[in-house]
Amino acid sequence: MLKRLAYLALCACAPLHAATVLDDARLHALANDRYWISLGHYETAKLGGWRSYVDDPKFFLAKDGAHHPDQELRATYEALYAPASLGDQHAQCVFPARTRWLREQLQLTDLPAPDCKAYTQWYSDVSPHSAVMIFPAAYLNSPSSMFGHTLLRIDQADVQSDNTALLSYAINFGAYIEGNDNSILYAWKGLMGGYPGLFALVPYQEKLSEYRSLENRDLWEYRLNLTPEETGRMVEHIWELKQIQFDYFFFDENCSYRLLELLQVARPSLDLTSQFPLTAIPTDTVKAVKQSGLVARTDYRPSRERELLERAKPLDHAEQQQVLAVSADTAQLQSPAFTELPRERQALVQDAAYRLERYRANGLERDPERARRSFELLRAINRNPPPPLQIERPGLPEDGHESRTWQLGVGTREDRAFAEYGLRMAYHDLNDNAYGFPLGAQIEILQLKVRQYEHNDWQVQRLDLATFRSLTPRNDLLKPWSWQVAGGLERVLGKHENEVLVSHVNGGAGGTWQLGQDMLGFALGTVRVEHNNDFAGFIAPAAGFNTGVLWRNGLGNLSLEAKGDYFTNGEVRRSLSLNQQWELSRNLGLRLSARREFSQLATAQNEVMLEVKWYNY
Template identity: 45%
Template sequence: MSVFLLKLLSLLLIFFSASVHASLLPWLQQAERDQLAQQREWLNLLHYKSLAEPESFVDDDKFFLAANGYVDPAAELQATITAFYQQPVTQCRFVARRQFLLEQLPGIDFPIQACAEYQAWRDKVNAHSVVLVFASSYLNSPSSMYGHTFLRFDPVDVESGSTLLSYALNFGANADVNDNSLLYAYKGLFGGYEGMFAAGSYIEKVKEYSRLESRDLWEYRLNLEGEEIDRLMAHIWELNLINFDYYFFDENCSFRLLELMEVARPSVELTETFPVVAIPIDTVRIAEDNQLIDSVVYRPSRQVLLAEDLSEFSEAQKAMVLRLMADPAYADTEAFLALEPARQRALIDSSYRLLRYDNDKSSRDSKVAANSFQLLKRLTRYDKASPDNTLEERPVDPLDAHDTMLVSPVVGYEEDAPYVDLVWRYTYHDLLDNSPGYPRDTSLNMAQLVLRAKKDESLQLQRFDILEINSLAPRNEFFKPMAWRVNAGWERQWTEAKDQLVPQVNGGLGASYRGPLDGRLFAMVRGRVEYNEGFDNNLDAAPGIGVGYLLQGERANTLIEAEHYEFIQNLSRSTFSVNYQWMLSKDSAIRIGFKRNLFEGEGINETSIGYRAYF
């Protein structure tokens, strides 16, 4: 190329840059005059905590066009306008920002791009309505102990089709597959993972939650409309492959979805309610409080549906189900063929589904596969029945369950000495709390504090539970879950005639069975590690045993427990307790308790009554 042509090209580039600069300068000035960078809609698009705390939740440089865009929304706005003029293709990376600028700066004349790739994705998802899905708690996964939320996008004709074909959007941690459960929990709590949005088919989420993890799904249809959905989808496109820090309790799946709903409808303020912890069901309640929810659909888990079907059989027919699972040829016996055809089909169908349920998480077994095939073949002998995914009685909507935070004033006597307790629990639900709306037979509590004032004594810390989990799902001939518990924290224990505040960790493993009045009879082998300055060696461990009975009713719950520990230092400790709770309303109750502590041949009785308020 000649020197003349190079000079000409340079002059053209200079002229073009000056021309572009002259075109965008008025818009930069107008954006500054109108204070667009301080508008809530712009801050939402950048995931800013607030103007008072100018820092974005996004932890990925790819999301920002200005070097300091993560702490300066005005700089990011100026950089966005400039990029849309000088690098028009940038508009297709930040479609929601482009929509914002076109709305807020009418007449802005940057060259509009077609963005065919975005439009093809938008047409593929075909989102005409949005559903917020809540998956019930799953105690075996630290990140899902309190439940999980994600979004589903339905096409316009969803009523005439299946929602299983819709798309779902999930936010989760990018966990290392080699991390064990303890490392996973630690990183999730203290920030060792990045989080990212991922889209996929809704049927895969149903398989994961409802089938493999036996979790009920509650589908809350949001009342978002045309422009709101367009804004939401455009912003989701901007978040593709963008990383956030991930924390189980605040910057989690539910918090991220609240941010998306604020983008869709900037007039609502949702995230400010959760400065510390974002419990999934509480985030759904916030959506309801802000009139974002139109309707709800309950999708029971496969285990719930199976249990419902099996409960309709007689004891003799339940035995037939087990016989069919072990030997499908039993369907050809005289005893089985004597049943009504409809009942025959129901028994074979339940046997097939139970066999698949029992082996979904196991490696392929040739005998199981053969039996499944034989049962499926026998089902073809009967008229095809429509699948029934409903229950005779739908459980209580989690939105109608008691609130997750608790405060409780308590008065009581320890022997003849009166005391007053103040109980504060950050979250969530124990075995005696009002159970409708929560998974039955489970408790999950974190950060429970008990302060005690005694006569002529100063205020003292009586107990602080970091974590307390109980799972008492009953065993039967079809389902055989293990009962288990874990607890960690500080509590007062009588040692050498003195109550010591001791750190401890204890746990148990056993079984629970259905008892009288549909209660739960349970027994566990337990273990305890305790640091107690009243011990000769301070640190000691104790094997133990615990038994109990839990009765949960509509208005009252009762828990009777007895436990015994034998410490290595030849110390023994036993406790017997009876607790009763009467529900005054969804969010208030009275709890009465009696406990007898036995230690080193001594016994101390404690009685109490308290008012419990949930909020």
């Protein structure tokens, strides 16, 4: 508001250029043009009319420009004729994308010519020519990155010929966080819109280091077929959005949705955002961009973690122990245990040791001793170089199953038949089709299951608010923790042979191990807090375990799990479950589930269900 008043005051200090009166019919036609709607980030309001996603009065010249595109257009048109002496504060300098478009649409040849020094220098530094969409793959150990992330890289004309992508700039949209919120608070505020969102144009090398090294995520680069003119239009608009706040929500108004809006500014014929009325999960937005015909080429950059593991894969246990020894003390390069190895095995060991040192250094301040070890390892590698590292490209993330799932099952529980109907908003569990997803990763948001027993007896079976599981295997070199957390409502065995709907929060941590090529075994200790009407206390805590096997086989994914919860009030609850999914197609699965439950409050119960799962956004 203060900025707008100051701007109007400056305009009043000098005579305006003569601006022709804009005809109302022409005004309304332009205000409803798709491109003007994109420039203002407008959407149709719930009760009619318009509202802008921009949550910042600095972005608007009209008093109610956030809700009236026509008023904002008129105010912009009039501001274009303000005195050129305003310099960098002139509307033409602050809103170059609006200026260019209105000049073209209205053939404005009599506009004043302010000297936009700041914008001109900034645009020259960026020098946009082409664009690449970057997708850092999902990373469960970071709440902001569980679903992946998207950003845009802006390349200069000679980037591909000179191989200088690291010198490009990246357009990123993300939550602006002040202070040091912990992961739980961050996730909650992100879900509820507790953070403002901001665009930023930063050196691409910084973002590459953050996503590829610090968080050890694979990167996918989608080169877009935008023309230099289209890329320039998008960068013009980024200048208009500097330090402008948006609302930010993890599942819809997020990084990916905002970038779709930018692409619509670049190429007005695109209609991308209308495909995401409820959620905008990054992999889904990548699919939309690809289906729109924007992607010319796809490149893959493996993470440092993947490079380390691929280099160490051919090494046996003794050789991997040598990797640990050499990385800790380069004097071990002269030890008999190392020098007795064949020369080609020495090359693999010392290269793996160097990669391990660089991996461990991620995110840490420079350590002179570690730098010395790294230098010594590099010298050894130069004397005895290993063969080039060949990494097989994994499945494209956008080729995985769709994110929303409809479920229909039939089964029996003891002597009662039932039908079960379910909907999961997002987006993957351990038994789903694993193509494009890491084995052992589970992210589920808002899953509802309702059962219809015989005699039309309906009941809510479960309502999962969120379920996260990260089963990352440990090995000789890396020993990550596996963990899980979940919360919601579910049916459990209760008194009088009835099932009781309880609310709960539970979590656990432990380890996962690679048992075979496509088989994981895991064991976690767990804790649980539950509200159960059959219990005397309002809440009851429990400690327990969750262990099992996950096997990727020729039909699909099979899991065998055993769970136990030992409550402080004496209740003991255990279960054994088996799930096998058949992948009928990318977005259609058939799952067989068998389960046996035990409780101190009731006799054991058996359940078998056959379920069809349709993945559909």
